[in-house]
Amino acid sequence: MNEQDYPQGTKIIEIKQETPTVKTVVFQREFNFKPGQFVMVWVPGLDEVPMSLSSKNSITIKDVGETTHALHAMKPSDKIGLRGPYGNGFSLKEKNILAVGGGFGTAPLKPLFKNTNIKWIIGARNKEELLFTEEIDTLICTDDGSKGEKAFVTVLADRELATGKYDLVISCGPEIMLKNLFKVCEQHNINAEFSLERYMKCGFGICGHCAMDPTGWMVCKDGPVANSKILRELKEFGEYTRDKKGEVTSL
Amino acid sequence: MLKTKLAGIKLKNPTVLCSGILGTSAAILKRVERNGAGALTLKSIGPQPREGHNNPTVIAYESGLLNAVGLSTPGYKNMEEEWKELQDIKIPVIASIYGGSIEEFVEIAEFVAEKKPSMIELNISCPNTKKHGQLFGFEPDVAGEVVSKVKAVSKVPIMPKLTPNTPKLKEVAKACEDAGADAIAAINTVGPGMIIDIETAKPILHFKTGGLSGPAIRPIAVRCVYDIYETVNIPILGMGGITNGKDAMEVLMAGANAVGIGSATYYRGIEAFSLVSQELETLMKEQGYTNIKEITGTAHE
Ligand SMILES: Cc1cc2nc3c(=O)[nH]c(=O)nc-3n(C[C@H](O)[C@H](O)[C@H](O)COP(=O)(O)OP(=O)(O)OC[C@H]3O[C@@H](n4cnc5c(N)ncnc54)[C@H](O)[C@@H]3O)c2cc1C
Ligand SMILES: Cc1cc2nc3c(=O)[nH]c(=O)nc-3n(C[C@H](O)[C@H](O)[C@H](O)COP(=O)(O)O)c2cc1C
Numbered sequence: 014m015n016e017q018d019y020p021q022g023t024k025i026i027e028i029k030q031e032t033p034t035v036k037t038v039v040f041q042r043e044f045n046f047k048p049g050q051f052v053m054v055w056v057p058g059l060d061e062v063p064m065s066l067s068s069k070n071s072i073t074i075k076d077v078g079e080t081t082h083a084l085h086a087m088k089p090s091d092k093i094g095l096r097g098p099y100g101n102g103f104s105l106k107e108k109n110i111l112a113v114g115g116g117f118g119t120a121p122l123k124p125l126f127k128n129t130n131i132k133w134i135i136g137a138r139n140k141e142e143l144l145f146t147e148e149i150d151t152l153i154c155t156d157d158g159s160k161g162e163k164a165f166v167t168v169l170a171d172r173e174l175a176t177g178k179y180d181l182v183i184s185c186g187p188e189i190m191l192k193n194l195f196k197v198c199e200q201h202n203i204n205a206e207f208s209l210e211r212y213m214k215c216g217f218g219i220c221g222h223c224a225m226d227p228t229g230w231m232v233c234k235d236g237p238v239a240n241s242k243i244l245r246e247l248k249e250f251g252e253y254t255r256d257k258k259g260e261v262t263s264l
Numbered sequence: 265m266l267k268t269k270l271a272g273i274k275l276k277n278p279t280v281l282c283s284g285i286l287g288t289s290a291a292i293l294k295r296v297e298r299n300g301a302g303a304l305t306l307k308s309i310g311p312q313p314r315e316g317h318n319n320p321t322v323i324a325y326e327s328g329l330l331n332a333v334g335l336s337t338p339g340y341k342n343m344e345e346e347w348k349e350l351q352d353i354k355i356p357v358i359a360s361i362y363g364g365s366i367e368e369f370v371e372i373a374e375f376v377a378e379k380k381p382s383m384i385e386l387n388i389s390c391p392n393t394k395k396h397g398q399l400f401g402f403e404p405d406v407a408g409e410v411v412s413k414v415k416a417v418s419k420v421p422i423m424p425k426l427t428p429n430t431p432k433l434k435e436v437a438k439a440c441e442d443a444g445a446d447a448i449a450a451i452n453t454v455g456p457g458m459i460i461d462i463e464t465a466k467p468i469l470h471f472k473t474g475g476l477s478g479p480a481i482r483p484i485a486v487r488c489v490y491d492i493y494e495t496v497n498i499p500i501l502g503m504g505g506i507t508n509g510k511d512a513m514e515v516l517m518a519g520a521n522a523v524g525i526g527s528a529t530y531y532r533g534i535e536a537f538s539l540v541s542q543e544l545e546t547l548m549k550e551q552g553y554t555n556i557k558e559i560t561g562t563a564h565e
Pocket of ligand 1: 051060061062063066072077078079080121209210211213256
């Protein structure tokens with residue numbers, strides 16, 4: 014429960030093109046939030062979608078469909094509605110952290126750029142899609158080798174974890190990547206905290222749409238960040254999801 | 265002490281999960297079971313796969329919730345996995361169904377009855393779509409026809425869920441009883457209502473209007489249950505804004521045999537079921553009640 018759980022219009026003050034498919038939208042309203050928490054973003058007349066906060070007053074959006082396209086088409090002084098923040102955020106109890114961002118999955122990790130206990134791995138399909146790599150000292154990899162190492166983030170993570178320097182891996186990115194990264198974490202016996210995505214409606218834990226099998230763990234309220242204990246329980250993690258109708262579809 | 269019965273079905277306590285809240289998958293229903301509910305109602309199941317409305321579909325305002333989910337459903341034929349998983353649930357499971365025509369209600373009820381839920385709830389009261397829903401609950405003769413036709417194909421007890429938005433509530437309740445309903449659930453959401461964002465000058469819900477639930481509607485729920493109790497002899501599942509033990513007792517006094525818990529999960533989390541039960545039990549002890557039956561309808565004496 015927040016003081017106010019309906020979207021409130023706020024003015025966009027700046028739009029930054031981060032990659033050919035990713036833009037950061039900076040707005041007037043500021044949120045008191047924990048890294049990993051998200052807001053519900055309302056495009057009046059169109060839809061409302063969950064987006065992680067990439068700072069106290071911004072979201073970083075990949076253009077993948079109708080609503081994200083509409084957000085990309087906006088200009089400063091246009092208005093969107095926001096409610097939140099929702100969800101748990103990263104707990105960050107451990108000291109030595111490896112952060113792994115895949116594609117636009119680096120967005121929810123950005124508020125942690127100031128944290129000096131974190132070592133970074135950022136990966137993307139190609140050099141153009143690398144997100145925020147100019148802003149931080151990070152290991153880099155791309156699928157096509159156009160910048161950094163030609164490898165998946167899991168390969169770099171595996172090598173880093175082998176040094177024994179870490180006690181937590183935090184990550185966000187495509188679920189297949191997370192699934193593979195989780196295997197690496199389990200092999201090294203290192204705790205993970207991953208931010209997950211499921212179709213959401215209410216955002217505050219009552220419609221049940223984002224509940225995962227078999228425990229009924231709700232991504233919006235119990236998550237979106239799941240730790241290793243929870244990830245082990247979630248049999249649908251990396252396997253399937255439910256669409257807007259509630260029907261099961263494979264990932 | 266908290267045991268009660270609804271159309272012959274035994275509940276270990278009177279708290280019943282309302283349809284459409286947390287009822288989308290077997291996994292989340294099991295979690296509600298673990299959190300102490302006396303019975304569970306599934307999210308209303310419809311004839312065909314349906315996406316429902318775009319978001320925002322559910323929002324909260326100062327005194328309640330407003331929703332227009334729009335009856336999203338995988339469709340009754342696409343839920344085999346969920347039906348299988350639901351078999352592990354030990355407490356009664358109520359299947360809520362809706363249709364766009366009386367024939368569709370009958371078709372789904374016939375199919376769903378084979379899955380052996382404890383009861384079938386007929387959602388003839390949803391205000392959030394153009395074609396399905398509350399129209400069936402507005403007129404006594406239409407409501408009665410849905411009930412009698414469904415009764416004819418179902419061995420499972422039938423419980424129509426009524427809308428508070430008809431001026432003919434008592435007549436509708438009577439028609440349902442006469443048509444063979446085994447119990448009545450009331451109320452579905454109130455309104456519809458609308459909230460406009462003043463910054464963008466746009467209605468917030470994508471469907472523009474939505475049904476009200478939560479604390480704001482409790483007095484309406486209490487009045488409706490009271491009126492229905494005066495009119496029929498079949499048991500009543502009372503709901504609408506019940507958030508704590510005191511609210512539950514109020515609705516029981518108005519005439520309910522069990523109470524629906526829906527929006528309370530927004531205010532108190534999934535723990536709402538055990539909390540309401542505990543609070544009700546404490547109140548009963550304080551006031552000298554020894555069972556739920558003693559409370560039902562006391563406001564009429
Ligand atoms: C907790 C969380 C945080 C997220 N953070 C970000 C972020 O920081 N940056 C970013 O670019 N994207 C983020 N997303 C994903 C983003 O919500 C979707 O990309 C967006 O909803 C797509 O909408 P669309 O209309 O453009 O595309 P569509 O074509 O409608 O959908 C494309 C995909 O997005 C999913 N999607 C659509 N609506 C919703 C919804 N209401 N809830 C969940 N998923 C939905 C669909 O299931 C589909 O897989 C996040 C998702 C979640 C659950
Ligand atoms: C998000 C939401 C979805 C709902 N979906 C349904 C539904 O599918 N079928 C139905 O019969 N009632 C539905 N309802 C109505 C509730 O079951 C209940 O009748 C109403 O909310 C009043 O109870 P409450 O104040 O305890 O929530 C829904 C209510 C909410 C808030």
